[in-house]
Amino acid sequence: MMELSLPGIDKAAILLLSLGESDAAAVLRQLDAKEVQRVGLCMAQLANVRREQVEAVVAEFIDTVNDHTSLGLGTDDYIRSMLTQALGEDKAGNLIDRILIGGNTSGLDSLKWMEARAVADVIRFEHPQIQAIVVAYLDPDQASEVLSHLDSKVRLDIIQRVASLSTVQPTALKELNQILEKQFAGSSGNSRTHLGGVKRAANILNCLDSSLESELLDTLRQTDNSLYTQLEDLMFVFDNLADADDRGIQTLLREVPPQTLLIALRGADEAVKGKIFNNMSRRAAELLREDLAANGPVRLSEVQAAQKEIVAIARRMADAGEITLGGAGAEQML
Template sequence: MTDKLRAELAGITSTQRAAVLMLLLGEEQAAEIIKYLSPKEVQALGAAMVQVANFSQEAVNYVLDEFVDHLKNQNNVSIGGADYVEKVMRLALGDDKAASVLGRIMPGQGTKGLDILSWMDARGIADMIRGEHPQVVAIILSLLESEVAADVLNYLPPDTRAEVIQRVASLDTVQPSAMAELEAIMKQQFSKNASAQSSSFGGIQAAAKIMNLTKTALEASIMNGLNDIDPDLMLKIQDNMFTFENLVSVDNKGIQVLMRAVEPDMLMMALKNASEPCQARFFDNMSERARGMFRDDMEAKGPQRMADVEDAQKQIMRKARKLSDSGELILGGADFV
């Protein structure tokens, strides 16, 4: 390899290698491959195809030779067939996610109606589900990427948002009959090979992720509505929206405001099981003398029950959210996912 070629290929990613091969295939063959990819994969591959469009012929030849050599080293066992692919997918993704992926890539399995949601924009999805029952809307939001679900929530009627988030947080499993009903709503039928197992969707963490990505004003409105419906559930979602570790992203002024608002004993308890970067975030905002005394007192407490540590962290996070609501510190909302 020449120095010029080595410099051109320095840092080339696997996605860019795939993009080179796609450009070599021609439009029809490339299109056949792309239709089996997920929306995110299509976006990444498309961007990479633009990036490698100006590769030299020498670089293109090298990538192609590398690919051919890789194929030559394969054998029938390592290539495998449908059973091999299914086993790999299930080991890597778990049964539920694997079933969704296999439904798109295995021969003879049609695309589920709900899969089309991955290709729609947030406004289009909201328009489609606006008139559906909140439980149906909650399941659909749980199927979407958190960022898309947050945008869809923004387009839904204000008086339904809190109930939808409540139902997302309350979801655990969805029976096949319910999924079949959703497929009917999308004007499609289940594939004949669709899994008959219950599917896991939603839950408090899913609701928290969606809420993390909503705009501040919308978040406050939804959480207030949810507090009227189910205060305990609202607190559970709130606890999962921002973890104690997220405080590493709060600026020095905010950390100092928070430290003044909580008892030292509670902060010592919360820092017991915190990561080094998180501990350092607080220690760096203490004077050298105060930091030494704080560390000594914290070590003197000895081992603590994990439940007590987590409780202290949650109490501090609730205090942080109140300070954020009053504008005394900035938590960063959508940065915490």
């Protein structure tokens, strides 16, 4: 077997192209958006891959090479179908265009690769509407981090603007990308881009540090009670796990690290604890109860962070259709 000195990203691309579409899609579901983009772009750029290379790559992961490989056989269609299966049509659309058109990254997309503090610095002195468009475009967890680096009054203004956003004209996005000194990828179309909305604002608030989240909601309750009520209805918090269906809880528990669950339950009410214990094996539940009783005090910030992590996992799985969340916002299928 030949030795390979390929970068890891190239090996991952070759391996995925060696799998069937369903299996490759299942792998991609475990990656975040940035990882999917990197691997997908590498797959699209692969050329003249020798069978010896394929065998060497696959040998690192499995014992035999899959007889059915899509290498060199309609690669674009394969990537398009695989990403759609993995992400759904809406999420995969722009990503597919960026990958297959040549991988150009727009100014807005480039911000997704930056540290949250750096993004905050980029938009700090821009018009509030530009700040809102940027925050609405980012993934909720990154958007919440960006907000944490801005002043409280700015955070409140941005959240209100994000909630009122619905669509953004292509010309506005082009102008924004000029400000960011980047060309907007996929701007050849003339359709409006859907950004923002109350649900998007709720998702961002869900990812904020608990103290900042409470501060923003308290201010909104006093200044814009209508928006506050809409956000509260859409937000999913840790305590809402008590209303989730049993199958969903069982599926969720398979994805949550045991230590994270242990810390999160330190601050959980009895209804949530009961829901968790009832959906574990008797032995596993006994061990978890023993660990909860044996462990010493845990900082409130650690408990809140662990609960936020579990909520983020639950929301990701709900968005993928793997579980259905109960409680606030259940009808909207968060």
